[in-house]
Amino acid sequence: MIRITLPDNSVREYPEGVTGLDIAKSLSNSLAKEVLSVTVNGEVYDLTRSINEDAEIILNKWDSEDGMHAFWHSSAHLMAEALEALYPGIKLGIGPSIDNGFYYDVDPGEGVTITDSDLPAIENKMKELAQQQNTFVRKVMPKKEALEHYTRKGDQYKVELLNDLEDGTISFYTHGNFTDLCRGPHLPHTGYIKAFKLLSVAGAYWKGDERNKQLTRIYGVSFPKQKMLDEHLAMLEEAKKRDHRKIGRDLELFTFSHVVGSGLPMWLPKGAQLRERLEEFLKKVQREHGYEQVITPHIGQKELYVTSGHYAKYGEASFRPISTPAEGEEFLLKPMNCPHHCEIYKFKPRSYKDLPVRMAEFGTVYRYEQSGELHGLTRARGFTQDDAHIFCRPDQLKEEFTKVIDIIFVIFKALDFKDFIVQISLRDPHDKEKYIGSDENWEKSEKAIIEATREKGLEASIEYGEAAFYGPKLDFMVKDALGRKWQLGTIQVDYNLPERFDLEYTGSDNQKHRPIMIHRAPFGSMERFVAVLIEHTAGKFPLWLTPEQVVILPISEKVHNYAEKVLNLLKNCDIRALIDLRNEKIGRKIRDSELKRIPYLLVVGEKEAENSTVSVRKQGEGDKGSMNLQDFVKFAKQEIEKQLEDISK
């Protein structure tokens, strides 16, 4: 008998060779129907794989990533099976589960192409095969044998993959007529996969290297229930409408130019205004929290990044160095602001009384990404971090952490992100050697983070072994209006850079001490944040933030004078207003303004001009009736001021 410990710490005995599915059944039949994989002593197993020793186990359902990924991974195999059936001689690359589904990279062979129009036929084949409820069977064989198998089969991609694997035993999964080189885990059988949809076809270079052959990548997503799939597809449809690239273009917030270069956003007037307002807002919050703004150049000598360690880590894969026509100097586009800030810290001697130093910069950094990886503002080659570095004494760490959490809360509140998850990443307690910094400091800082989150009333999950080698961290993930998760706001402790830059302060003991550094960027980057904000709000920004707050729509040329009067009054009251003087029907003007997501539409005709009133419409909500002009101005000003007050509370 072996001892199985469940997540609630209860212990049960089972015969050796028991499977996850057996255990689930022994607990409850309804649980057994829902469970998708089992985590055994930290490793994820198939539900049907034998457990041969005492173990701590977790039964993974759809609500856990390990359950979901087993589901999607098996779906990828099911798709591959269908493809082999429909396209004889097709060669397979890799087929993993991803954040939102799965894909398989395939080479359909000379002259054969697979396009979006072929997807329904593949889906049908998958449906047919899923109904066979073929069981996934795991088999282990030595690398040599595996190589022989695929060489015989003429499967060059799998041969390449095998060659890259370490020698030893390699696992294979078979279901029905399909076998794949695979680490697993998988579902018990294909019948689990009840609802799926193949989403799109794209080109993808083998191993992501453009010098290799371009394979065909087929994306799909699957769910245990049809209703879940329907909801997901509806969400995807809504997400498409909210795509920040589309809204950014429609609202003229930003643009890209292939002449300027891929992944280099240019902010158009309205976008620049929006971004500037966000920066002003954060600057104000940070000023109140004792931050000081600095401005540093966008390049630095290569040596700077050799010192920081960034060159050794990212140098080769990044934008190449910039040389000078004479003097043999070498500069790099700055990939991060911290080395510059360390140099500013060093510009004068610091005493324990000077700390904490909180140095903030809206610093534009440049990082190379393959053009195929670029995606609007969320994945760009140049972006502006709302960066700050706090240099503090060990005894100040907790308070500084708490203050950063406060700032993140202010931002979430101001921009209406109500739903978020918090994660604390600590050292792997069994492998302390791989971390830089003294044991004492790590213990102190880990304790400080845990206490700070607790005192702020946050329910944080703690992940051991997820800390960076140079310090523990705290992560915030927000859920947007469509339930999608976005990583925003990391607070990272750093013992490494102070060491590398030899940063010091004189303590009250008159000795030299090393400060601790905290990196933090609540928005992450202005680009990414604005993208998230667009997708979260569908471009309907809060009134205080939106580029154009009010539009005046004259019904005819006769009232243009009155419309101008309204405009001037609004502008004098610092309300961002514009006027639509086009010679168009009022219906068209209203429609166009609605599309521009302008919160208030003021229709003015002769009646309004006579009585000094405006007909107020609210974006998305229609007619709100007539209002005295002065009253509307007061009302709008109050609404804006109230929002600003609320967020600064």
Place this chain on the structure above:
Amino acid sequence: MIRITLPDNSVREYPEGVTGLDIAKSLSNSLAKEVLSVTVNGEVYDLTRSINEDAEIILNKWDSEDGMHAFWHSSAHLMAEALEALYPGIKLGIGPSIDNGFYYDVDPGEGVTITDSDLPAIENKMKELAQQQNTFVRKVMPKKEALEHYTRKGDQYKVELLNDLEDGTISFYTHGNFTDLCRGPHLPHTGYIKAFKLLSVAGAYWKGDERNKQLTRIYGVSFPKQKMLDEHLAMLEEAKKRDHRKIGRDLELFTFSHVVGSGLPMWLPKGAQLRERLEEFLKKVQREHGYEQVITPHIGQKELYVTSGHYAKYGEASFRPISTPAEGEEFLLKPMNCPHHCEIYKFKPRSYKDLPVRMAEFGTVYRYEQSGELHGLTRARGFTQDDAHIFCRPDQLKEEFTKVIDIIFVIFKALDFKDFIVQISLRDPHDKEKYIGSDENWEKSEKAIIEATREKGLEASIEYGEAAFYGPKLDFMVKDALGRKWQLGTIQVDYNLPERFDLEYTGSDNQKHRPIMIHRAPFGSMERFVAVLIEHTAGKFPLWLTPEQVVILPISEKVHNYAEKVLNLLKNCDIRALIDLRNEKIGRKIRDSELKRIPYLLVVGEKEAENSTVSVRKQGEGDKGSMNLQDFVKFAKQEIEKQLEDISK
């Protein structure tokens, strides 16, 4: 007889071979004493050189650049004569007049060095030689003969210079025992040089190329009268105190790091604050003038600058291209913002009704300078232009020009530059082919500039042939508190970039038309402007702008509470205040605050705490007596508000 036309258009007849000095004497004896060179049909002559044909002449006195430069150039020869006398075998490089005096690059020979301590001896020798009143004699000889002379003399630098000259006849100047290869012009004799001072010794690579030998450069300055020299030396002394590099360090405005790289300023918190306030100020003014801010990346594909023509012109001498690890792309650090703005102009079709488009950006650009040429913030490798580009129709040019002049006036007023010079640079009317753009457009735009300046009541000098090949321009030069001239504010018309980027708008005739572009940057760059502002104000910035407006100086620890109360009150009233809580004597605290140029110092002791008063001191003016705390706050707020009102009027 030849006909000589004077600047007042009067015409006089003189015998052929008459000299400038003869003409001056014929006009007045006092004029003859003051005149230094003569401009004959546009070429500057020695006063003693014969005029052999009808000519328009200008007699150049000290107040003209051509007079001053003849004086300084002759002074360089006088210094060289002294050096040859004192250092036998010394080899001479070049010895020009410069903006503020003259220098000579010399090679004193193996093992011989010239240092600052040798300068008095050289000055004495110069004095002795000047008293000899040796006449400068011009002699012309063929290049071959000149080469033979210097080869015989073993003067390798002059041989090199001669080799670089075009074949033909070469001029030499001799005075006393000294002869130099020289284009001239020179003074009649060395006796003119009555007052001079050798200022410093520096190293300078031969021909400015670091691969060549380093020569010794000796700087000097000279004047017709001792009093002028004394004033100049006093000004230099004051300028040294106002050196923006020194004040920038003392006030902690900016810093440089040799690890980050030469010529790359990093703005410290106080400097960043000052700069941001200037930017906010200009943004506000520009918003009121219908500008829209954009934000563009700091790099662009090489292709972008090939299109703009900048690569062909500056490419080789600038920061080298940045390549990517894959995909074979090439980017350049952006040396200017205009190409990006052209791409933004093109992002959507424009109609004649949309123009003018006024696109502004505080755009940081990078231009390579040799490290020896760098100088604090005035000559840096990275700087942020207060850039804007106006895209307009030809009929809008004059109004746009007028509006830019308005903005420049607002800035001069806000920052207390009262003394400035305006110059209009037009085409060379005799060489119209070398300019791009239609004759009609040039005529229109030149007329527009002239009319705009006239309507603004500006006395502008008109310089023909000084326009860029792509358009006429208007320049503003301000004089600072020490009388030094600084170029600030250029308004440049551009017909070239709209052509190169194929910019268009649809006219009222429904046809495609080319817009005209205006480049303008009233500050030039934030870096350069802040440097000028520091040197102009000696770091005593206007109250509205200065980083720290008020400092509170508690006399003892007993009144720290009261001091904090004062601080909070000031902060709540948006007055930028700080407090000096150091355990120092009040005298020391006052001295330190004075050095920091903080405008108001509030001394608080027990008496003040009891009566809720403050003892007010004004920077540089001393004690202003006691004031009720509330009254001081009101007073300070009023002064700031008044300044802000004044500048926005």
